[in-house]
Amino acid sequence: MNARLQRVWFWVRWLGAAAIGWHFGWGWGLVAAWVYPLSLLPSFAVLRWINRGAHAPRWGELLQAWAREVVATEMSFGWRQPWRTRAEPDHLPEPAQGATHGVLLVHGFSCNRAFWNVWMARLRQQPGVAFVAPSLEPAFGSIDAYAEPLEQAVQQLVAATGRMPVIVCHSMGGVAVRAWWRRYGGDGREAPQVITLGTPHGGTLLAALSPAYNARQMRWQCDWIRALPPLPRLTAVWTPCDQMVMPALTAAPAGSSAHRIDAVGHVGLVSDPRVWALFQTALAGSSLSTPRRI
Incomplete structure (x- = not known):
């Protein structure tokens, strides 16, 4: 759809x-x-x-x-x-093929899985990496409804690699992952490493201009978004040039490892080489604990 x-x-x-x-x-x-x-x-x-x-x-x-x-x-x-929605299919090798890392790619508002095509093409060249990029539907439905397909994707990646995936989210995708964690993160479950790119963790002023149900859930400091739990292992990438997340610092919530990237807009974050480098560091298992400006 x-x-x-x-x-x-x-x-x-x-x-x-x-x-x-x-x-x-x-x-x-x-x-x-x-x-x-x-x-x-x-x-x-x-x-x-x-x-x-x-x-x-x-x-x-x-x-x-x-x-x-x-x-x-x-x-x-x-x-x-x-x-080009199906130009880059998910990559889920059998466990015997030696996949050691999983990556879940979560798109944002009014997008689909092809938002990540360039990332998927690059990940396919990295040995031992399985990845899944679901399309979250309905496009303008409740963000809570996205928790189930995200859980299915996580389970696919755990089955392929034997471990929790690294989750990379753009925009609303990070909010959807928090809704997933609220529903499925209990009972001592291992917390994944999550990287959010331009996610309005506290909502955005711009959402007031949209009548869509999921946009209303992202309105600035609304009750629904304030009730979401924090993500235990969160790396938050933000930019003061983000024309969708207003104010920009809502993309860098307290308790996260925040990374500021200058001179790039909301969609441009996903194609910025500095963001790719941060992701590669996370995938390699290195620490991203020191906030810095890039």
């Missing part, structure tokens, strides 16, 4: 731009086709005020983040997610 929604948006955008160009001139059609990237500019500019003080991003960093975000969103929402 998520991929179908992405394809609908693709055709609405480009056919709408073609219709505008046909009737009003191709210059206007070009503007219509790129209205979303252009609309991102004010959302980045306002971050100077929302994240004011010690965490205020510089204008040059915001401009750089916007340019990277345009490329990242066009590749993800205009190509991979609508058309």
Whole structure:
């Protein structure tokens, strides 16, 4: 379903731009086709005020983040997610094949598993690594409903590797993993290493603009999100140039190992080499306990 929604948006955008160009001139059609990237500019500019003080991003960093975000969103929402959902299948080798590490990749709001295609292609080249990337559905349903498919994915990876996976989440995916941990994390169960990228752990002001059920659950400091338990082993990656998580520090909750990455936007976090390096360190079993700015 998520991929179908992405394809609908693709055709609405480009056919709408073609219709505008046909009737009003191709210059206007070009503007219509790129209205979303252009609309991102004010959302980045306002971050100077929302994240004011010690965490205020510089204008040059915001401009750089916007340019990277345009490329990242066009590749993800205009190509991979609508058309390449099954291009990179899950990798679950038999236990006899020697998989020693598992990775669970959890996408964010209004996305699907193809959000992680580049990561899955790279992980497939790493010997001994099993991975699963589920699509969380329904796209705009309750976040609590995602706990069961996440548990199924965890069980698949435990069966393949004999150990809890490293869980990497983008945006709402980190909130979904906290909902999973609330439901399945009792009875002394081993806590996984979780890495969240731009996750609104305390909610985000921007969620007030969406009527979707899961967006309402992510509203700033709402009762539902405040009731979620913390994750025992959490590495939280955040950026002051995040145009979706407002204020930015909600992505770095107290008690986590927080890592600040500058000059990159919300979607761009997943393609940033600094984030990949942090993940590789976690996968190798090294400590990420020292917060730092990158």
